Ligand SMILES: Nc1ncnc2c1ncn2[C@@H]1O[C@H](COP(=O)(O)OP(=O)(O)OP(=O)(O)O)[C@@H](O)[C@H]1O
């Protein structure tokens with residue numbers, strides 16, 4: 290694609306993203322779903338740094354997400370610290386957790402890395418459930434209500450949340466795109482394509498992977514705070530969930546186009562609404578039917594093009610150009 | 613004159629197999645050393661051990677007087693020694709330019725590395741395919757890209773493992789001319805090559821390995837008339 294066309298498309302997409310909520314009911318269901326689309330796109334983008342650029346299939350990103358959600362919320366509940374400030378220690382804790390988990394999993398490949406990270410997420414869920422004094426345990430934790438406003442990160446209707454989620458997505462996407470074109474991005478690609486060759490021409494593979502993991506984990510934790518402020522209530526089984534967080538963010542990035550800058554956005558725009566639709570359509574039918582339909586749809590996409598929707602789009606574009 | 617690279621008593625064992633057995637050699641700055649020996653002699657193993665991809669079982673490796681045995685490959689690369697891979701190890705999904713550029717990141721920013729990468733590609737005569745995907749290249753082209761990538765790390769000593777394999781005559785002459793230019797520019801080279809005429813014409817000295825053991829070292833003329841070498845290597849390939 291020509292750069293001019295690319296920038297025009299980006300500007301158009303941004304204009305649409307800014308305009309859309311004004312055409313929707315501010316407290317409505319549609320705006321709420323769009324907030325989740327933006328949030329999950331940002332989460333999948335943060336995952337994409339490890340899962341896409343470093344090609345390490347993490348299934349434990351809920352760990353960092355939950356750490357961020359609990360971090361800022363506990364600081365708010367216990368000490369009245371604004372979530373905007375609580376965001377920072379939460380992100381630091383997410384980064385440190387990512388660093389700690391990357392040390393032992395560093396040399397694991399493929400399935401083993403996926404399993405080890407999966408287990409880490411589960412450990413965090415158990416810790417949060419057990420350590421009730423700090424987290425409120427299995428009964429969950431609520432964000433205390435205060436007078437709405439930007440300073441306290443609470444609003445009456447959905448529109449401000451929408452724009453904050455959009456801002457978060459833009460920031461995470463800018464970081465992702467920046468990494469891709471930086472030394473770190475080149476090094477991650479080198480490690481992904483040939484680790485021994487990368488090491489032999491001077492890439493410190495250990496350090497490079499740790500930096501990627503820390504950035505990814507910290508961003509994921511930051512988004513945990515956004516989720517907490519958006520939902521007002523959550524428990525360990527939600528924020529540390531394997532299917533609802535860890536697997537879902539990986540799935541969004543993979544279905545959209547793993548390792549690409551817009552893949553996670555495309556993936557979230559596709560998956561989140563369809564999942565909602567499936568839930569609504571089949572909720573009065575047999576239990577689990579919506580998940581079944583949703584799962585089948587994922588299988589169809591991945592069978593059609595393992596590189597995801599973006600690649601299907603590219604193929605259609607080329608095909609259209611030819612006829 | 614102090615040696616640039618001092619290899620002392622290097623041995624490497626793979627389980628029951630003694631792949632390298634007490635190798636000793638000292639390589640001078642600006643020298644072109646040829647490393648020859650029959651298949652399985654341990655040439656690639658020696659290279660991998662020198663750059664840290666394998667740890668030596670015993671022995672010492674000093675680069676400019678500094679002990680590097682057991683260091684990680686990226687530290688050895690930044691100390692100034694890199695190798696190319698016999699089976700060619702490129703980043704196949706990346707462009708030729710990006711492959712070479714990644715070598716330059718060892719000492720430079722992305723934009724500096726890009727300029728240096730173009731220069732290195734010009735040196736090996738591949739400027740016109742800079743934007744091709746590495747995976748789409750022919751084998752000889754890949755080998756030259758790998759040489760350019762190694763050069764882009766700005767090494768003091770470069771180990772080439774059969775980089776000339778599959779080159780035709782004209783290409784080989786060009787490649788030998790490149791190696792001479794690099795040497796004249798101050799680079800030290802160790803080359804593994806099965807093509808005898810090429811290696812005899814370019815090397816100052818040859819080191820001969822057989823079953824992991826160093827059986828001879830000397831000028832090409834000395835090696836050509838060494839009875840142990842004729843027996844172990846030239847004799848066998850002539851038969
Ligand atoms: N990683 C390894 N594990 C076990 N044995 C190995 C390993 N690498 C090499 N070897 C063995 O060590 C010996 C030396 O192999 P090496 O590849 O160094 O030989 P070479 O001189 O480079 O041969 P060629 O001319 O065929 O490239 C061979 O017997 C080989 O099978």
Ligand SMILES: [Mg+2]
Pocket residue numbers: 655656657698773
């Ligand atoms: Mg070999």
